Amino acid sequence: MKTKKLLFIINPGSGHGTQNFAETIAAFFNDREEQAEVYQLPKTCVMKELKAIIKNAKANRVIAVGGDGTLKLVAECLLGNDTPIGIIPAGSANGMAKELGIPLEVNEALTLATTGRPKQIHAILINNQLCIHLADIGFNAYLVKKFDELPARGMLTYAKALWHALWNHRKMDVEFSIGEKTIRQQAAMVAIANATRYGTGLQINPDGKLDDELFEVILVKEYAVMEILKIWISKLPFNPKKIESFQTTKLHINTKHRVHFQVDGEYLGKISSLKAKIIPRAIHVVVPTSQAR
Known part of the structure:
Protein backbone atom coordinates (compact mmCIF):
# COMPACT_ATOMS: atom_id res chain seq x y z
CA MET A 1 0.00 0.00 0.00
CA LYS A 2 1.37 3.40 -0.96
CA THR A 3 1.88 6.06 1.65
CA LYS A 4 -0.98 8.56 1.25
CA LYS A 5 -0.55 11.03 4.10
CA LEU A 6 2.48 12.05 6.13
CA LEU A 7 2.48 14.19 9.25
CA PHE A 8 5.76 16.06 9.81
CA ILE A 9 6.59 17.04 13.39
CA ILE A 10 9.20 19.80 13.05
CA ASN A 11 11.42 20.94 15.91
CA PRO A 12 12.48 24.48 14.89
CA GLY A 13 15.14 24.53 17.61
CA SER A 14 17.05 21.48 16.37
CA GLY A 15 20.58 21.73 15.02
CA HIS A 16 21.65 25.07 13.60
CA GLY A 17 18.07 26.21 12.90
CA THR A 18 19.06 27.72 9.55
CA GLN A 19 16.72 25.78 7.23
CA ASN A 20 13.00 26.36 6.81
CA PHE A 21 11.83 22.75 6.79
CA ALA A 22 8.17 23.65 6.29
CA GLU A 23 9.03 25.32 2.97
CA THR A 24 11.36 22.47 1.97
CA ILE A 25 8.67 19.87 2.67
CA ALA A 26 6.01 21.85 0.79
CA ALA A 27 8.30 22.14 -2.25
CA PHE A 28 9.15 18.43 -2.16
CA PHE A 29 5.49 17.34 -2.17
CA ASN A 30 4.33 20.00 -4.62
CA ASP A 31 4.19 17.56 -7.55
CA ARG A 32 3.72 14.31 -5.65
CA GLU A 33 0.50 12.43 -4.96
CA GLU A 34 1.09 12.09 -1.21
CA GLN A 35 -0.41 14.61 1.19
CA ALA A 36 1.97 16.27 3.65
CA GLU A 37 0.82 18.00 6.83
CA VAL A 38 3.24 20.01 8.96
CA TYR A 39 3.19 20.74 12.68
CA GLN A 40 5.87 22.95 14.27
CA LEU A 41 6.64 22.11 17.88
CA PRO A 42 6.23 25.02 20.30
CA LYS A 43 9.03 25.88 22.73
CA THR A 44 7.03 24.19 25.49
CA CYS A 45 5.59 20.93 24.20
CA VAL A 46 2.66 19.33 26.04
CA MET A 47 2.65 15.58 25.37
CA LYS A 48 -1.14 15.28 25.61
CA GLU A 49 -1.59 17.96 22.94
CA LEU A 50 0.97 16.39 20.61
CA LYS A 51 -0.69 12.99 20.95
CA ALA A 52 -4.04 14.59 20.03
CA ILE A 53 -2.51 16.26 16.95
CA ILE A 54 -1.02 12.95 15.79
CA LYS A 55 -4.29 11.10 16.42
CA ASN A 56 -6.43 13.70 14.62
CA ALA A 57 -4.10 13.82 11.60
CA LYS A 58 -4.81 10.15 10.79
CA ALA A 59 -1.55 9.99 8.88
CA ASN A 60 -0.08 6.80 7.45
CA ARG A 61 3.33 7.89 8.71
CA VAL A 62 4.58 10.41 11.26
CA ILE A 63 7.94 11.99 10.47
CA ALA A 64 10.22 13.47 13.15
CA VAL A 65 12.16 16.46 11.78
CA GLY A 66 14.95 17.14 14.26
CA GLY A 67 17.53 15.26 16.30
CA ASP A 68 17.35 12.24 18.59
CA GLY A 69 15.32 14.21 21.14
CA THR A 70 12.62 14.96 18.55
CA LEU A 71 12.52 11.31 17.52
CA LYS A 72 12.20 10.31 21.19
CA LEU A 73 9.26 12.72 21.59
CA VAL A 74 7.41 11.31 18.59
CA ALA A 75 8.20 7.75 19.70
CA GLU A 76 6.68 8.45 23.13
CA CYS A 77 3.46 9.43 21.36
CA LEU A 78 3.41 6.29 19.22
CA LEU A 79 4.76 3.71 21.67
CA GLY A 80 3.12 0.35 20.98
CA ASN A 81 1.42 1.78 17.87
CA ASP A 82 1.82 0.33 14.36
CA THR A 83 2.15 3.76 12.72
CA PRO A 84 5.65 3.98 11.19
CA ILE A 85 7.94 6.82 12.29
CA GLY A 86 10.18 8.46 9.72
CA ILE A 87 13.24 10.61 10.41
CA ILE A 88 14.49 13.79 8.75
CA PRO A 89 17.87 14.38 10.46
CA ALA A 90 18.09 18.00 11.63
CA GLY A 91 19.90 17.75 14.96
CA SER A 92 23.47 18.29 16.05
CA ALA A 93 24.47 14.61 16.08
CA ASN A 94 21.58 12.64 14.49
CA GLY A 95 22.76 9.42 16.10
CA MET A 96 19.70 7.27 15.40
CA ALA A 97 19.49 8.43 11.77
CA LYS A 98 23.10 7.36 11.23
CA GLU A 99 22.41 4.09 13.04
CA LEU A 100 19.55 3.30 10.64
CA GLY A 101 21.33 4.40 7.46
CA ILE A 102 19.06 7.40 6.87
CA PRO A 103 20.57 10.06 4.54
CA LEU A 104 21.55 13.37 6.11
CA GLU A 105 20.67 15.29 2.92
CA VAL A 106 17.11 16.54 3.39
CA ASN A 107 15.60 15.62 -0.01
CA GLU A 108 17.09 12.14 0.13
CA ALA A 109 15.71 11.75 3.66
CA LEU A 110 12.27 12.93 2.47
CA THR A 111 12.32 10.37 -0.32
CA LEU A 112 13.18 7.62 2.14
CA ALA A 113 10.53 8.77 4.64
CA THR A 114 7.97 8.41 1.86
CA THR A 115 9.14 5.19 0.20
CA GLY A 116 11.18 3.32 2.84
CA ARG A 117 10.01 0.25 4.73
CA PRO A 118 8.97 0.02 8.40
CA LYS A 119 11.22 -1.90 10.81
CA GLN A 120 10.04 -2.88 14.28
CA ILE A 121 12.59 -2.17 17.02
CA HIS A 122 12.69 -2.34 20.78
CA ALA A 123 13.41 0.51 23.20
CA ILE A 124 14.49 0.88 26.83
CA LEU A 125 12.67 2.51 29.72
CA ILE A 126 15.25 4.19 31.97
CA ASN A 127 14.07 5.94 35.15
CA ASN A 128 10.70 6.38 33.38
Missing part, protein backbone atom coordinates in the same frame (compact mmCIF):
# COMPACT_ATOMS: atom_id res chain seq x y z
CA GLN A 129 12.42 7.97 30.37
CA LEU A 130 12.08 6.36 26.95
CA CYS A 131 15.47 5.61 25.37
CA ILE A 132 15.58 4.89 21.64
CA HIS A 133 19.30 5.36 21.05
CA LEU A 134 21.81 5.59 23.93
CA ALA A 135 21.80 6.68 27.55
CA ASP A 136 24.65 6.90 30.03
CA ILE A 137 25.86 8.07 33.39
CA GLY A 138 29.23 9.66 34.07
CA PHE A 139 31.67 11.09 31.58
CA ASN A 140 29.59 11.36 28.40
CA ALA A 141 26.56 12.73 30.27
CA TYR A 142 28.83 15.42 31.71
CA LEU A 143 30.10 16.09 28.17
CA VAL A 144 26.50 16.52 26.95
CA LYS A 145 25.90 18.99 29.78
CA LYS A 146 28.96 21.07 28.86
CA PHE A 147 28.06 20.96 25.14
CA ASP A 148 24.54 22.25 25.91
CA GLU A 149 25.98 25.14 27.91
CA LEU A 150 28.10 26.44 25.01
CA PRO A 151 26.43 28.95 22.64
CA ALA A 152 27.48 27.43 19.30
CA ARG A 153 27.05 23.96 17.75
CA GLY A 154 29.25 21.76 15.55
CA MET A 155 32.38 19.67 15.98
CA LEU A 156 34.55 22.56 17.23
CA THR A 157 32.10 23.16 20.09
CA TYR A 158 32.05 19.42 20.76
CA ALA A 159 35.87 19.40 20.92
CA LYS A 160 35.80 22.26 23.46
CA ALA A 161 33.26 20.41 25.61
CA LEU A 162 35.29 17.19 25.34
CA TRP A 163 38.48 18.95 26.43
CA HIS A 164 36.69 20.45 29.43
CA ALA A 165 35.17 17.09 30.39
CA LEU A 166 38.51 15.26 30.16
CA TRP A 167 40.10 17.75 32.56
CA ASN A 168 37.23 18.12 35.03
CA HIS A 169 35.22 14.89 35.25
CA ARG A 170 36.08 12.34 37.93
CA LYS A 171 35.38 8.61 38.17
CA MET A 172 32.35 7.29 40.01
CA ASP A 173 31.68 4.25 42.20
CA VAL A 174 28.98 2.02 40.68
CA GLU A 175 27.30 -1.21 41.71
CA PHE A 176 24.94 -3.37 39.63
CA SER A 177 24.02 -7.01 39.05
CA ILE A 178 23.76 -8.95 35.80
CA GLY A 179 22.18 -12.34 36.48
CA GLU A 180 24.03 -13.79 39.48
CA LYS A 181 27.09 -11.57 38.98
CA THR A 182 27.44 -8.38 41.03
CA ILE A 183 29.81 -5.69 39.74
CA ARG A 184 31.35 -3.10 42.05
CA GLN A 185 33.67 -0.83 40.14
CA GLN A 186 35.15 2.62 39.81
CA ALA A 187 34.18 3.76 36.33
CA ALA A 188 34.43 6.73 34.00
CA MET A 189 30.98 6.01 32.61
CA VAL A 190 28.30 3.36 32.14
CA ALA A 191 26.35 3.32 28.87
CA ILE A 192 22.92 1.73 28.50
CA ALA A 193 22.93 0.97 24.81
CA ASN A 194 20.10 0.23 22.43
CA ALA A 195 22.14 1.32 19.40
CA THR A 196 25.80 0.70 18.51
CA ARG A 197 27.36 4.16 18.17
CA TYR A 198 27.06 7.78 19.19
CA GLY A 199 26.17 10.48 16.67
CA THR A 200 29.86 11.40 16.44
CA GLY A 201 30.43 7.97 14.88
CA LEU A 202 32.24 6.60 17.92
CA GLN A 203 31.24 2.95 18.35
CA ILE A 204 30.52 2.09 21.97
CA ASN A 205 28.47 -1.08 21.50
CA PRO A 206 29.61 -3.33 18.62
CA ASP A 207 27.23 -6.14 19.72
CA GLY A 208 24.12 -3.97 19.66
CA LYS A 209 21.02 -4.89 17.64
CA LEU A 210 17.86 -2.83 17.62
CA ASP A 211 15.54 -5.82 17.28
CA ASP A 212 17.06 -8.55 19.50
CA GLU A 213 14.99 -7.70 22.62
CA LEU A 214 18.13 -7.18 24.70
CA PHE A 215 20.19 -4.12 25.54
CA GLU A 216 23.85 -3.76 26.38
CA VAL A 217 25.49 -2.31 29.49
CA ILE A 218 28.93 -0.91 28.66
CA LEU A 219 31.15 -0.41 31.69
CA VAL A 220 33.99 1.99 30.80
CA LYS A 221 36.52 1.68 33.62
CA GLU A 222 39.03 4.19 32.28
CA TYR A 223 38.84 7.24 30.01
CA ALA A 224 39.46 4.79 27.18
CA VAL A 225 38.90 6.84 24.03
CA MET A 226 41.78 5.08 22.24
CA GLU A 227 40.36 1.68 23.26
CA ILE A 228 36.99 2.54 21.71
CA LEU A 229 38.70 3.86 18.58
CA LYS A 230 40.63 0.57 18.32
CA ILE A 231 37.35 -1.38 18.44
CA TRP A 232 35.84 0.94 15.83
CA ILE A 233 38.73 0.60 13.39
CA SER A 234 39.91 -2.98 13.90
CA LYS A 235 36.69 -4.68 15.14
CA LEU A 236 38.71 -6.46 17.84
CA PRO A 237 37.03 -7.26 21.19
CA PHE A 238 37.14 -4.85 24.12
CA ASN A 239 40.07 -5.07 26.51
CA PRO A 240 38.20 -6.27 29.65
CA LYS A 241 40.65 -4.40 31.88
CA LYS A 242 39.35 -1.15 30.42
CA ILE A 243 35.84 -1.84 29.07
CA GLU A 244 33.30 -4.61 29.75
CA SER A 245 30.04 -5.30 27.98
CA PHE A 246 26.99 -7.15 29.35
CA GLN A 247 23.62 -8.07 27.81
CA THR A 248 20.39 -7.99 29.78
CA THR A 249 16.67 -7.16 29.74
CA LYS A 250 16.70 -5.20 33.02
CA LEU A 251 19.19 -3.31 35.15
CA HIS A 252 19.49 -1.50 38.47
CA ILE A 253 22.59 0.65 39.12
CA ASN A 254 23.44 2.37 42.39
CA THR A 255 26.19 4.97 42.71
CA LYS A 256 27.99 6.16 45.82
CA HIS A 257 27.46 9.81 44.89
CA ARG A 258 25.07 11.56 42.51
CA VAL A 259 26.29 11.33 38.90
CA HIS A 260 25.48 13.01 35.58
CA PHE A 261 22.75 11.33 33.48
CA GLN A 262 21.63 11.72 29.84
CA VAL A 263 19.15 9.95 27.55
CA ASP A 264 19.28 10.24 23.75
CA GLY A 265 21.43 13.38 23.94
CA GLU A 266 19.26 15.14 26.55
CA TYR A 267 20.96 15.97 29.84
CA LEU A 268 18.63 15.09 32.72
CA GLY A 269 20.63 16.13 35.79
CA LYS A 270 22.25 14.04 38.51
CA ILE A 271 21.03 10.69 39.88
CA SER A 272 22.23 8.09 42.38
CA SER A 273 20.06 5.20 41.19
CA LEU A 274 19.15 4.00 37.69
CA LYS A 275 16.57 1.40 36.72
CA ALA A 276 16.21 0.17 33.14
CA LYS A 277 14.10 -2.46 31.39
CA ILE A 278 13.52 -3.49 27.81
CA ILE A 279 10.35 -2.51 25.94
CA PRO A 280 10.04 -5.23 23.27
CA ARG A 281 8.62 -4.30 19.84
CA ALA A 282 8.21 -0.69 20.96
CA ILE A 283 7.97 1.26 17.70
CA HIS A 284 8.20 0.98 13.91
CA VAL A 285 10.77 3.17 12.15
CA VAL A 286 11.07 3.83 8.41
CA VAL A 287 14.42 2.60 7.09
CA PRO A 288 16.08 1.73 3.76
CA THR A 289 15.00 -1.64 2.34
CA SER A 290 18.43 -3.11 3.16
CA GLN A 291 17.91 -2.29 6.87
CA ALA A 292 14.33 -3.55 7.11
CA ARG A 293 15.13 -7.26 7.22
Whole structure:
Protein backbone atom coordinates (compact mmCIF):
# COMPACT_ATOMS: atom_id res chain seq x y z
CA MET A 1 0.00 0.00 0.00
CA LYS A 2 1.37 3.40 -0.96
CA THR A 3 1.88 6.06 1.65
CA LYS A 4 -0.98 8.56 1.25
CA LYS A 5 -0.55 11.03 4.10
CA LEU A 6 2.48 12.05 6.13
CA LEU A 7 2.48 14.19 9.25
CA PHE A 8 5.76 16.06 9.81
CA ILE A 9 6.59 17.04 13.39
CA ILE A 10 9.20 19.80 13.05
CA ASN A 11 11.42 20.94 15.91
CA PRO A 12 12.48 24.48 14.89
CA GLY A 13 15.14 24.53 17.61
CA SER A 14 17.05 21.48 16.37
CA GLY A 15 20.58 21.73 15.02
CA HIS A 16 21.65 25.07 13.60
CA GLY A 17 18.07 26.21 12.90
CA THR A 18 19.06 27.72 9.55
CA GLN A 19 16.72 25.78 7.23
CA ASN A 20 13.00 26.36 6.81
CA PHE A 21 11.83 22.75 6.79
CA ALA A 22 8.17 23.65 6.29
CA GLU A 23 9.03 25.32 2.97
CA THR A 24 11.36 22.47 1.97
CA ILE A 25 8.67 19.87 2.67
CA ALA A 26 6.01 21.85 0.79
CA ALA A 27 8.30 22.14 -2.25
CA PHE A 28 9.15 18.43 -2.16
CA PHE A 29 5.49 17.34 -2.17
CA ASN A 30 4.33 20.00 -4.62
CA ASP A 31 4.19 17.56 -7.55
CA ARG A 32 3.72 14.31 -5.65
CA GLU A 33 0.50 12.43 -4.96
CA GLU A 34 1.09 12.09 -1.21
CA GLN A 35 -0.41 14.61 1.19
CA ALA A 36 1.97 16.27 3.65
CA GLU A 37 0.82 18.00 6.83
CA VAL A 38 3.24 20.01 8.96
CA TYR A 39 3.19 20.74 12.68
CA GLN A 40 5.87 22.95 14.27
CA LEU A 41 6.64 22.11 17.88
CA PRO A 42 6.23 25.02 20.30
CA LYS A 43 9.03 25.88 22.73
CA THR A 44 7.03 24.19 25.49
CA CYS A 45 5.59 20.93 24.20
CA VAL A 46 2.66 19.33 26.04
CA MET A 47 2.65 15.58 25.37
CA LYS A 48 -1.14 15.28 25.61
CA GLU A 49 -1.59 17.96 22.94
CA LEU A 50 0.97 16.39 20.61
CA LYS A 51 -0.69 12.99 20.95
CA ALA A 52 -4.04 14.59 20.03
CA ILE A 53 -2.51 16.26 16.95
CA ILE A 54 -1.02 12.95 15.79
CA LYS A 55 -4.29 11.10 16.42
CA ASN A 56 -6.43 13.70 14.62
CA ALA A 57 -4.10 13.82 11.60
CA LYS A 58 -4.81 10.15 10.79
CA ALA A 59 -1.55 9.99 8.88
CA ASN A 60 -0.08 6.80 7.45
CA ARG A 61 3.33 7.89 8.71
CA VAL A 62 4.58 10.41 11.26
CA ILE A 63 7.94 11.99 10.47
CA ALA A 64 10.22 13.47 13.15
CA VAL A 65 12.16 16.46 11.78
CA GLY A 66 14.95 17.14 14.26
CA GLY A 67 17.53 15.26 16.30
CA ASP A 68 17.35 12.24 18.59
CA GLY A 69 15.32 14.21 21.14
CA THR A 70 12.62 14.96 18.55
CA LEU A 71 12.52 11.31 17.52
CA LYS A 72 12.20 10.31 21.19
CA LEU A 73 9.26 12.72 21.59
CA VAL A 74 7.41 11.31 18.59
CA ALA A 75 8.20 7.75 19.70
CA GLU A 76 6.68 8.45 23.13
CA CYS A 77 3.46 9.43 21.36
CA LEU A 78 3.41 6.29 19.22
CA LEU A 79 4.76 3.71 21.67
CA GLY A 80 3.12 0.35 20.98
CA ASN A 81 1.42 1.78 17.87
CA ASP A 82 1.82 0.33 14.36
CA THR A 83 2.15 3.76 12.72
CA PRO A 84 5.65 3.98 11.19
CA ILE A 85 7.94 6.82 12.29
CA GLY A 86 10.18 8.46 9.72
CA ILE A 87 13.24 10.61 10.41
CA ILE A 88 14.49 13.79 8.75
CA PRO A 89 17.87 14.38 10.46
CA ALA A 90 18.09 18.00 11.63
CA GLY A 91 19.90 17.75 14.96
CA SER A 92 23.47 18.29 16.05
CA ALA A 93 24.47 14.61 16.08
CA ASN A 94 21.58 12.64 14.49
CA GLY A 95 22.76 9.42 16.10
CA MET A 96 19.70 7.27 15.40
CA ALA A 97 19.49 8.43 11.77
CA LYS A 98 23.10 7.36 11.23
CA GLU A 99 22.41 4.09 13.04
CA LEU A 100 19.55 3.30 10.64
CA GLY A 101 21.33 4.40 7.46
CA ILE A 102 19.06 7.40 6.87
CA PRO A 103 20.57 10.06 4.54
CA LEU A 104 21.55 13.37 6.11
CA GLU A 105 20.67 15.29 2.92
CA VAL A 106 17.11 16.54 3.39
CA ASN A 107 15.60 15.62 -0.01
CA GLU A 108 17.09 12.14 0.13
CA ALA A 109 15.71 11.75 3.66
CA LEU A 110 12.27 12.93 2.47
CA THR A 111 12.32 10.37 -0.32
CA LEU A 112 13.18 7.62 2.14
CA ALA A 113 10.53 8.77 4.64
CA THR A 114 7.97 8.41 1.86
CA THR A 115 9.14 5.19 0.20
CA GLY A 116 11.18 3.32 2.84
CA ARG A 117 10.01 0.25 4.73
CA PRO A 118 8.97 0.02 8.40
CA LYS A 119 11.22 -1.90 10.81
CA GLN A 120 10.04 -2.88 14.28
CA ILE A 121 12.59 -2.17 17.02
CA HIS A 122 12.69 -2.34 20.78
CA ALA A 123 13.41 0.51 23.20
CA ILE A 124 14.49 0.88 26.83
CA LEU A 125 12.67 2.51 29.72
CA ILE A 126 15.25 4.19 31.97
CA ASN A 127 14.07 5.94 35.15
CA ASN A 128 10.70 6.38 33.38
CA GLN A 129 12.42 7.97 30.37
CA LEU A 130 12.08 6.36 26.95
CA CYS A 131 15.47 5.61 25.37
CA ILE A 132 15.58 4.89 21.64
CA HIS A 133 19.30 5.36 21.05
CA LEU A 134 21.81 5.59 23.93
CA ALA A 135 21.80 6.68 27.55
CA ASP A 136 24.65 6.90 30.03
CA ILE A 137 25.86 8.07 33.39
CA GLY A 138 29.23 9.66 34.07
CA PHE A 139 31.67 11.09 31.58
CA ASN A 140 29.59 11.36 28.40
CA ALA A 141 26.56 12.73 30.27
CA TYR A 142 28.83 15.42 31.71
CA LEU A 143 30.10 16.09 28.17
CA VAL A 144 26.50 16.52 26.95
CA LYS A 145 25.90 18.99 29.78
CA LYS A 146 28.96 21.07 28.86
CA PHE A 147 28.06 20.96 25.14
CA ASP A 148 24.54 22.25 25.91
CA GLU A 149 25.98 25.14 27.91
CA LEU A 150 28.10 26.44 25.01
CA PRO A 151 26.43 28.95 22.64
CA ALA A 152 27.48 27.43 19.30
CA ARG A 153 27.05 23.96 17.75
CA GLY A 154 29.25 21.76 15.55
CA MET A 155 32.38 19.67 15.98
CA LEU A 156 34.55 22.56 17.23
CA THR A 157 32.10 23.16 20.09
CA TYR A 158 32.05 19.42 20.76
CA ALA A 159 35.87 19.40 20.92
CA LYS A 160 35.80 22.26 23.46
CA ALA A 161 33.26 20.41 25.61
CA LEU A 162 35.29 17.19 25.34
CA TRP A 163 38.48 18.95 26.43
CA HIS A 164 36.69 20.45 29.43
CA ALA A 165 35.17 17.09 30.39
CA LEU A 166 38.51 15.26 30.16
CA TRP A 167 40.10 17.75 32.56
CA ASN A 168 37.23 18.12 35.03
CA HIS A 169 35.22 14.89 35.25
CA ARG A 170 36.08 12.34 37.93
CA LYS A 171 35.38 8.61 38.17
CA MET A 172 32.35 7.29 40.01
CA ASP A 173 31.68 4.25 42.20
CA VAL A 174 28.98 2.02 40.68
CA GLU A 175 27.30 -1.21 41.71
CA PHE A 176 24.94 -3.37 39.63
CA SER A 177 24.02 -7.01 39.05
CA ILE A 178 23.76 -8.95 35.80
CA GLY A 179 22.18 -12.34 36.48
CA GLU A 180 24.03 -13.79 39.48
CA LYS A 181 27.09 -11.57 38.98
CA THR A 182 27.44 -8.38 41.03
CA ILE A 183 29.81 -5.69 39.74
CA ARG A 184 31.35 -3.10 42.05
CA GLN A 185 33.67 -0.83 40.14
CA GLN A 186 35.15 2.62 39.81
CA ALA A 187 34.18 3.76 36.33
CA ALA A 188 34.43 6.73 34.00
CA MET A 189 30.98 6.01 32.61
CA VAL A 190 28.30 3.36 32.14
CA ALA A 191 26.35 3.32 28.87
CA ILE A 192 22.92 1.73 28.50
CA ALA A 193 22.93 0.97 24.81
CA ASN A 194 20.10 0.23 22.43
CA ALA A 195 22.14 1.32 19.40
CA THR A 196 25.80 0.70 18.51
CA ARG A 197 27.36 4.16 18.17
CA TYR A 198 27.06 7.78 19.19
CA GLY A 199 26.17 10.48 16.67
CA THR A 200 29.86 11.40 16.44
CA GLY A 201 30.43 7.97 14.88
CA LEU A 202 32.24 6.60 17.92
CA GLN A 203 31.24 2.95 18.35
CA ILE A 204 30.52 2.09 21.97
CA ASN A 205 28.47 -1.08 21.50
CA PRO A 206 29.61 -3.33 18.62
CA ASP A 207 27.23 -6.14 19.72
CA GLY A 208 24.12 -3.97 19.66
CA LYS A 209 21.02 -4.89 17.64
CA LEU A 210 17.86 -2.83 17.62
CA ASP A 211 15.54 -5.82 17.28
CA ASP A 212 17.06 -8.55 19.50
CA GLU A 213 14.99 -7.70 22.62
CA LEU A 214 18.13 -7.18 24.70
CA PHE A 215 20.19 -4.12 25.54
CA GLU A 216 23.85 -3.76 26.38
CA VAL A 217 25.49 -2.31 29.49
CA ILE A 218 28.93 -0.91 28.66
CA LEU A 219 31.15 -0.41 31.69
CA VAL A 220 33.99 1.99 30.80
CA LYS A 221 36.52 1.68 33.62
CA GLU A 222 39.03 4.19 32.28
CA TYR A 223 38.84 7.24 30.01
CA ALA A 224 39.46 4.79 27.18
CA VAL A 225 38.90 6.84 24.03
CA MET A 226 41.78 5.08 22.24
CA GLU A 227 40.36 1.68 23.26
CA ILE A 228 36.99 2.54 21.71
CA LEU A 229 38.70 3.86 18.58
CA LYS A 230 40.63 0.57 18.32
CA ILE A 231 37.35 -1.38 18.44
CA TRP A 232 35.84 0.94 15.83
CA ILE A 233 38.73 0.60 13.39
CA SER A 234 39.91 -2.98 13.90
CA LYS A 235 36.69 -4.68 15.14
CA LEU A 236 38.71 -6.46 17.84
CA PRO A 237 37.03 -7.26 21.19
CA PHE A 238 37.14 -4.85 24.12
CA ASN A 239 40.07 -5.07 26.51
CA PRO A 240 38.20 -6.27 29.65
CA LYS A 241 40.65 -4.40 31.88
CA LYS A 242 39.35 -1.15 30.42
CA ILE A 243 35.84 -1.84 29.07
CA GLU A 244 33.30 -4.61 29.75
CA SER A 245 30.04 -5.30 27.98
CA PHE A 246 26.99 -7.15 29.35
CA GLN A 247 23.62 -8.07 27.81
CA THR A 248 20.39 -7.99 29.78
CA THR A 249 16.67 -7.16 29.74
CA LYS A 250 16.70 -5.20 33.02
CA LEU A 251 19.19 -3.31 35.15
CA HIS A 252 19.49 -1.50 38.47
CA ILE A 253 22.59 0.65 39.12
CA ASN A 254 23.44 2.37 42.39
CA THR A 255 26.19 4.97 42.71
CA LYS A 256 27.99 6.16 45.82
CA HIS A 257 27.46 9.81 44.89
CA ARG A 258 25.07 11.56 42.51
CA VAL A 259 26.29 11.33 38.90
CA HIS A 260 25.48 13.01 35.58
CA PHE A 261 22.75 11.33 33.48
CA GLN A 262 21.63 11.72 29.84
CA VAL A 263 19.15 9.95 27.55
CA ASP A 264 19.28 10.24 23.75
CA GLY A 265 21.43 13.38 23.94
CA GLU A 266 19.26 15.14 26.55
CA TYR A 267 20.96 15.97 29.84
CA LEU A 268 18.63 15.09 32.72
CA GLY A 269 20.63 16.13 35.79
CA LYS A 270 22.25 14.04 38.51
CA ILE A 271 21.03 10.69 39.88
CA SER A 272 22.23 8.09 42.38
CA SER A 273 20.06 5.20 41.19
CA LEU A 274 19.15 4.00 37.69
CA LYS A 275 16.57 1.40 36.72
CA ALA A 276 16.21 0.17 33.14
CA LYS A 277 14.10 -2.46 31.39
CA ILE A 278 13.52 -3.49 27.81
CA ILE A 279 10.35 -2.51 25.94
CA PRO A 280 10.04 -5.23 23.27
CA ARG A 281 8.62 -4.30 19.84
CA ALA A 282 8.21 -0.69 20.96
CA ILE A 283 7.97 1.26 17.70
CA HIS A 284 8.20 0.98 13.91
CA VAL A 285 10.77 3.17 12.15
CA VAL A 286 11.07 3.83 8.41
CA VAL A 287 14.42 2.60 7.09
CA PRO A 288 16.08 1.73 3.76
CA THR A 289 15.00 -1.64 2.34
CA SER A 290 18.43 -3.11 3.16
CA GLN A 291 17.91 -2.29 6.87
CA ALA A 292 14.33 -3.55 7.11
CA ARG A 293 15.13 -7.26 7.22
